[in-house]
Amino acid sequence: MFGTKEKIKKINGAIIAPLGFEAAGIRTGVKRRRKDLALIYTKNAAISAGVYTTNVVKAAPLLVTKDIVEKGTPINAIIINSGNANACTGAKGLTNAWEMIEKTQKVFNLPQRSVLVASTGVIGVQLQMDKILDGIEEIATQIGNNEQAALNAAEGIMTTDTFVKGIAYEFEISGKTVKIGAIAKGSGMIHPNMGTMLGFVTTDAVISKEMLQKALSDSTKNTYNMISVDGDTSTNDMVLVLANGCAKNKPIESETDDYKTFAQALDMVNKHLAKQIVLDGEGATKFLEINVFGAKDENSAKILAKSVITSNLVKTAFFGEDANWGRILAALGYSGVKFDPERVSIEFSCGDKSIYLMENGTPLDFCEETAQEILKNKEITVNVHLNEGNSKATAWGCDLSYEYVRINGEYRT
Numbered sequence: 001m002f003g004t005k006e007k008i009k010k011i012n013g014a015i016i017a018p019l020g021f022e023a024a025g026i027r028t029g030v031k032r033r034r035k036d037l038a039l040i041y042t043k044n045a046a047i048s049a050g051v052y053t054t055n056v057v058k059a060a061p062l063l064v065t066k067d068i069v070e071k072g073t074p075i076n077a078i079i080i081n082s083g084n085a086n087a088c089t090g091a092k093g094l095t096n097a098w099e100m101i102e103k104t105q106k107v108f109n110l111p112q113r114s115v116l117v118a119s120t121g122v123i124g125v126q127l128q129m130d131k132i133l134d135g136i137e138e139i140a141t142q143i144g145n146n147e148q149a150a151l152n153a154a155e156g157i158m159t160t161d162t163f164v165k166g167i168a169y170e171f172e173i174s175g176k177t178v179k180i181g182a183i184a185k186g187s188g189m190i191h192p193n194m195g196t197m198l199g200f201v202t203t204d205a206v207i208s209k210e211m212l213q214k215a216l217s218d219s220t221k222n223t224y225n226m227i228s229v230d231g232d233t234s235t236n237d238m239v240l241v242l243a244n245g246c247a248k249n250k251p252i253e254s255e256t257d258d259y260k261t262f263a264q265a266l267d268m269v270n271k272h273l274a275k276q277i278v279l280d281g282e283g284a285t286k287f288l289e290i291n292v293f294g295a296k297d298e299n300s301a302k303i304l305a306k307s308v309i310t311s312n313l314v315k316t317a318f319f320g321e322d323a324n325w326g327r328i329l330a331a332l333g334y335s336g337v338k339f340d341p342e343r344v345s346i347e348f349s350c351g352d353k354s355i356y357l358m359e360n361g362t363p364l365d366f367c368e369e370t371a372q373e374i375l376k377n378k379e380i381t382v383n384v385h386l387n388e389g390n391s392k393a394t395a396w397g398c399d400l401s402y403e404y405v406r407i408n409g410e411y412r413t
Contacts, residue, residue, distance in 0.1 A: 002035060007167050007171050007172065008171040008263065008264060008265045008268060009033070009169060009170050009171065009259070009267045010167070010168070010169055011152055011168045011170050012147060012168065013147060013153075013168045013177075013179075013181055013235070014041060014147075014154065014166030014167060014168050014181050014182065014183055015150050015153055015154070015166060015168075015182060015183045015202055015251055016144075016145045016146070016147075016149055016181060016253075017025045017150075017168035017170070017179045017180075017181035017202075017203040018075070018168075018178075018179040018180065018181050018202045018203050018204035018244070018246070018247075019164070019179065019225070019247060019345075020040070020043060020044045020204060020244045020246040021041070021042050021145065021202045021204075021242075021244070021275065022040075022041045022143040022144055022145045022149065022151055022230060023039060023040050023143060023144070023145075023149045023150055023152070023153035023182070024038070024039045024041075024139045024140075024142040024143040024144065024152055024153060024156075024272060025037065025038040025039070025133060025142075025149075025151075025152030025153040025154070025155050025156025025157075026028070026138055026139050026142055026152070026156065026358075028066045028081075028131040028132060028134065028135030028138075029086060029128075030081065030082075030083040030127075030131055030132065030135075031044050031082065031083040033237075034082075034142070034155060034158065035082075035152065035158075035167065036081060036082045036083045036135075036157065037079075037080070037082075037132065037135045037136070037139055037156050038079075038080045038081075038082075038139075038152075038153040038154075038156030038157045038309075039077060039078070039079055039080070039082050039136075039140070039143060039153065040077060040078045040080075040153060040200055040202065040242070041076065041077045041143055042047065042075075042076055042077070042202070042242060043062050043076070044238055044242065044244040044245065044246055045074030045076050045114065045245050046073060046074065046075050046076070046202075046242035046338075047072070047074065047208075047209045047212060047242070047243050047245075048068075048069045048075045048116065048209075048212075048240060048241065048242055048243075049069065049206075049209065049212040049213040049214070049215075049216045049217075049236065049241045049243075049310075050065065050066060050213075050238055050240045050241070051171075051216055051217060051220045051239050052066055052237065052238045053056070053236065053237035053238065053243060055237075057087070058087075058236075059086055059087035059093070059119060059236040059384075060086045060089055060093035060094045060096065060097040060119075061086055061100075061117040061118050061119045061236070062096065062118070062237075062238055063097075064094065064097045064098060064101070064117055065116045065117055065118060065238065065240070066131065066238075066369070067124060068113050068116060069116065069240070071113065072209060073111075073112075073113040073116070074093060074111075074114060075114055075116060075240075076108065076110050076111075076114045077104055077108065077110065077114070077116070077117060077240055077363075078101040078115070078116045078117070078118065079100050079101070079104045079116075079117050079118075079136065080118040080119070080120075080123050080157050080198065080200070081100070081118075081119050081120075081121075081127070081132055082119070082156060082157050082159055082185070083120075083121040083122070084119060084121040084122055084125055084126075084127050084128070084159060084237050084346075085119050085120055085121045085122060085123045086119040086126075086127050087119070087123045087124065087236055088123050088124045089126055089127075090154075091127065092126055093127075094121035096127045096129055097117050098131060098140075099125075099129060099131075099133070100117050100136065101113075101115045101116075101117050103133050103136045103137075104136055104140075105139045105298055106170045107136055107138060107178055111410045116240060117391055118157075118198050118236070118238060118240070119236060120157065120159055120185060121159055121274050121394070122235055124345045125343065127227065129229055129344060132235040139150045141220050142409070145183045146352045148212070148347040150181075150183070151166075151167060152165050152166060152379070153183060154183040154229045156327065156340055157183065157184075157185040157198055157200075157315060158185050159185065161185050161280055162280055163280060163303060164183070165183060165184045165185065165186075165276040165277065165280070166181070166182060166183040166184075167181070167234065167269055167272045167273060168180065168181035168182070168269075169181075169265050169269060171260075171262075171265050172228075172368070173205065173247070173250070173252070173258045173261060173262065173350075174215065174248040174249045174250035174258060174274075175249075175314055176247050176248055176249035176250075177247065178203065178204060178205045178247045178262070178265075179203065179204055179247070180201060180202070180203045180205075180262075180265050180269050181201070181203075181269075182199060182200060182201040182202070182273060183199075183200055183254075184199040184200070184239075184270045184271075184276065185197065185198050186198070186275040186277035186280070189316065191314055195197050195329060197224065197237050197239075197277055197365045198236070198237070198238060198239070199224070199239035199240070199270070199273055200240055200242075201239065201240065201241040201242070201266070201269060201270075201274070202218075202241075202242050202243075202244075202264075203241065203242070203243045203244075203247075203266075204243070204244055204245065204246040204247040204324070205245070205247055205252065205262055206243070206245040206248065206249050206250070206251045206252065206261075207243050207245075207246060207248060207251065207252040208251065208252065208253045208254075208261065210253075211252050211253060211259055211262075212241055212243055215259070216239065216261060216264040216266065216404060218242050218263065219263065219266050219267045219270045220239065221268065222267070222271075222393075223270035223271045223273075223274040224239065224270060224273075224274050225277050226302065226305070226306065226393070226394060226395045226396060227266040227274045227275075227277060227309075227395065227397060228275070228278075228310045228395070228396075230307065230310045233306075239270070241266075241355050246366065247405060251262075251306060256358070260361040265288075269391075273402050275287075275396055278396045278397055278398050279398075281294065282376050283396075284398035284399055284401065284404070285378070285399055285401055286319065286378060286379070286380055287378060287379045287398055288309065288315075288318060288380055288382065288385050288397045288399070289379070289380070289381045289382070289394060289395075289396055290305045290308045290309050290384070290394065290395045290396070290397070291305070291351055291380075291381065291382070291383045291384065291392065291394050292301040292304045292308075292384045292386065292392060292393050293383065293384065293385050293386065293392045293393040293395070294385050294386040294387045294388055294391075294392070294394065294395075295337075295339075295386050295388065296339075296386075296387050296388050296391065297389065297391050298391045298392075298393060300337045300339075300391065301391045301392050301393035302338050302393040302395070303330050303335050303336060303338075303392060304335050304337050304386075304393070305332070305384075305385065305393045305395035306333060306395050307331045307334065307335035307336075307337075308325065308328055308331045308332060308382065308384070308395070309395040309396065309397035310331075310397070311312045311327060311330075312400055313327045313330070314328055314331055314369065315397070315400035316397045316399070316400050318380065318399040319399035319400055319401050320376065321372065321375040321376055323348065323357060323366070323368065323371035323372075323375060325346045325348075325357040325358055325363075327394045328346055328382065328384070329341065329344065329358070331347065332344070332384065339386050340361075340386075340388065341389060342360065342361035342388060343360060343361060343387040343388060343396075344358065344360070344361055344384065344385070344386060344387070345358055345359045345360060345384075345385040346358040346382070346383070346384055346385075347382070347384075347385070348371060348374050348375070348380060348381070348382055348383075349374065349380075349381045349382040349383065350374045350377040350379060350380050350381065352378070353370065353373060354374070355370045355371055356376060357371070360387070367382065
């Protein structure tokens with residue numbers, strides 16, 4: 001389906017790696033200590049694509065941004081605030097989202113509807129617009145195209161995140177070097193069909209809006225929509241891609257080999273960020289990868305993998321380092337997918353160690369010591385073999401700890 005991974009090289013720079021992009025991040029005072037405003041900017045106007053939360057309750061900035069992206073006006077900037085989600089804030093929230101856009105347009109002398117807006121943080125509280133509007137004036141003086149600028153922007157979008165999340169790759173299309181860079185935030189309220197996460201991707205590729213949207217939508221199905229931290233889907237989730245064309249490659253306008261290479265690189269970016277979000281799951285002590293092999297079709301494999309990764313009983317078993325494979329089988333069983341339990345095998349692995357706990361529907365007298373050696377690790381893989389077909393899927397998640405309860409119990413205060 002995609003191009004060759006060997007042609008795609010990891011590089012530094014994250015969001016500012018592609019030609020023509022600049023970024024910044026500052027503290028306006030909305031948050032007590034950390035940065036709370038970020039900006040991504042390109043002088044060369046970009047086409048845009050987006051994917052958004054499936055939650056019926058959608059935050060004001062998401063509604064505004066979605067409208068602009070769908071209307072297709074060229075985009076020069078994205079302004080993002082953290083610490084306040086501007087969600088469930090009524091007509092005033094919509095007005096404030098537009099005011100953030102208009103202020104950014106004024107500061108940079110940009111056309112109407114050339115700026116996108118995103119917010120993340122506490123729900124149900126109006127934005128402190130005086131601080132944010134003053135912040136937009138200040139952040140415009142701080143933009144740069146160096147790694148510190150990229151780091152500042154990544155810090156500016158964080159809420160309960162414990163580390164910044166960014167990545168960049170370069171590859172060749174029609175003899176031209178093309179780059180893709182990205183930053184993201186997310187730690188809790190993460191669930192299939194997006195979670196409380198924001199992702200921003202930049203590229204200097206020349207690509208049509210239709211192909212950019214297709215590449216993003218297809219990639220999301222196998223990356224962001226296959227992760228879960230806690231089963232909650234947020235009001236603000238979105239992933240946005242800007243393509244400013246500065247690489248001057250032959251335009252990508254159909255599903256050519258060039259498109260496949262671009263799509264592969266975008267998929268690598270999104271998969272990296274999705275896994276980073278799970279690794280930073282609130283209070284998480286384990287990173288879990290669930291592989292379902294031998295399903296009748298890909299959709300069934302995805303449903304089964306997500307059913308396991310979203311099970312609170314599975315999550316707590318891994319937190320307690322308990323090789324309770326019965327909880328995995330139960331989660332498969334209530335997924336809604338029909339399969340033969342008598343053909344199922346379940347394997348745990350980490351690094352070069354692996355152990356089967358169930359084979360062809362039969363519990364095994366496995367070595368508890370070996371299981372413990374695997375379960376004490378930070379990253380654990382669970383392989384489920386259905387032995388009913390040739391399709392497979394992977395989901396990523398984490399355990400559920402005491403610390404998760406503490407973080408979310410105190411979140412608003």
